[in-house]
Amino acid sequence: MKGVLLSGGTGSRLRPITHTGPKQLVPVANKPVLEYAIEDLKDAGITEIGVILGHKGRDEIQELLGDGSSYGVDITYIVQGNPLGLAHAAGCAKDFVGDDDFVMYLGDNILKSGITDLVHSFEAGDYGAGIALQEVEDPQAFGIADVDNAGNVTELIEKPDDPPTNLALIGMYVFSPIVFDAIEGIEPSWRGELEITDAIQSLLDDGQDIDSQVVHGWWKDTGRPEDILEANRLVLEDMQLNRDGQVASDATVEGRVDLDETATIEADAVVRGPVSIAEGTVIGSGTYVGPYTSIGPNSTLEGIHIENSVVIGESTIQTSGQIVDSLLGRGADIGSADEDLPRGRRLVVGENSQLKL
Known part of the structure; x- marks a missing residue:
């Protein structure tokens, strides 16, 4: 299994910090956010990692991560260019992934428990995709998954008015390479982007089973200054000092x-x-x-x-x-x-x- 680590995006919610650098390099407990994702992938046994680069911060990210050897992984850089959605970013990794399954990890996320359970659950079945979920208090603000008693996803709904569950997609996914066919078949959303939820829903519509794993412990999307501060508190509370x-x-x-x-x-x-x-x-x-x-x-x-x-x-x-x-x-x-x-x-x-x- 390979890893695809997304490190593009404009970081508009973190301005002015991101006027001069990528949001994934903002430190939490004095370590860039991107390094936490690298560690999670490695802990899950994934050492071949494709890093998706946008327009901003390419040099800084490559200078930090290098070839990955200092982290015990092998890094390949893939240029996305304009940020045209998560599904577009995944599609840019098609040649890198080849016929392998892969984890897609949003590089501005941090979670306490890592992704090992998500990977193992996917590997134990025959799935087109697996998604990490977490219970949230405001499901109307997220992409929400409806699941059956076995944890299989039955429907994905983007920011529903009447959410069937409070299980939100949090930015970690496992895919079989069949997802690339699904990506090629979807159309841009009203935002002008190729949505990964649309690609997963396409897999569902085609009869593919979609696994889910509910993440326990904290999770933070570090997209805003207040999120950085909260992530810093959470990491400092847990880390060995x-x-x-x-x-x-x-x-x-x-x-x-x-x-x-x-x-x-x-x-x-x-x-x-x-x-x-x-x-x-x-x-x-x-x-x-x-x-x-x-x-x-x-x-x-x-x-x-x-x-x-x-x-x-x-x-x-x-x-x-x-x-x-x-x-x-x-x-x-x-x-x-x-x-x-x-x-x-x-x-x-x-x-x-x-x-x-």
């Missing part, structure tokens, strides 16, 4: 803190986990880093109170202000202004921005 860096004797470090061996927490700083602090970063005197915060590489923080936030990296934050619930792009430079402004700002800051608080 290692305090390897330098901590001054009169600094206060409490809870679970992941401190890279080249990172430093200086005197009179306070860090309360769960927190991740990447390589080359200095948490200076008078700084408070609160729970569920990730500070990216080569950053300097001094005097700031920050919590429940993600600093992508290479940033300088030197102010006595308070930053909460914020996503700060790479190269952000945040200092103090003369005015006495209200505390507790909420920020979404693009790369190489400069702010005075």
Whole structure:
């Protein structure tokens, strides 16, 4: 079985962060979202992976992943070009997939439990496709699957007014190569895109059995700043954190803190986990880093109170202000202004921005 990892798309909901880079490289707990997908595929025994590239971020993604050897996988790059829908992206992988079954994984998704159960369930039967599902509170906002008692899908409905279930498609699929015939037979939707739900429904209409696997544990689509922050909280809550860096004797470090061996927490700083602090970063005197915060590489923080936030990296934050619930792009430079402004700002800051608080 092969893997097809989607890393195109415009990332419009994450602007301004994605004005200068692909959304799949935004870090969660100081690791790009795309790497979590690579790990899930490998854990499921899939080591031949085709990465679908769009117009944006091709060079950055290829620079990060390389040939895949550092992850223990073999990566082939496939250019989609214009994002014309998930089914179009899958169709671009036809030559790469050949006669093999394959997993299609949306590269901006993170889930706790991985995809091993989904893959094994598909392999145990004779299916045209398998889909990962999760119960959601607002099924009207998702593509919804109706399933029988055996877990076989009987119908797919896109954002139904009267949903038959609350089981939403969450962006991980397994396909037999017969799906390429289905893709060739569907028409663009009202959005002008080839919808993967239409291709799966075509398989159903042709008598193919469609497997489903309900995913337990959390799942996040990291398409918006608030999703990045929530994913960061969820991952930090679960991950193993290692305090390897330098901590001054009169600094206060409490809870679970992941401190890279080249990172430093200086005197009179306070860090309360769960927190991740990447390589080359200095948490200076008078700084408070609160729970569920990730500070990216080569950053300097001094005097700031920050919590429940993600600093992508290479940033300088030197102010006595308070930053909460914020996503700060790479190269952000945040200092103090003369005015006495209200505390507790909420920020979404693009790369190489400069702010005075």
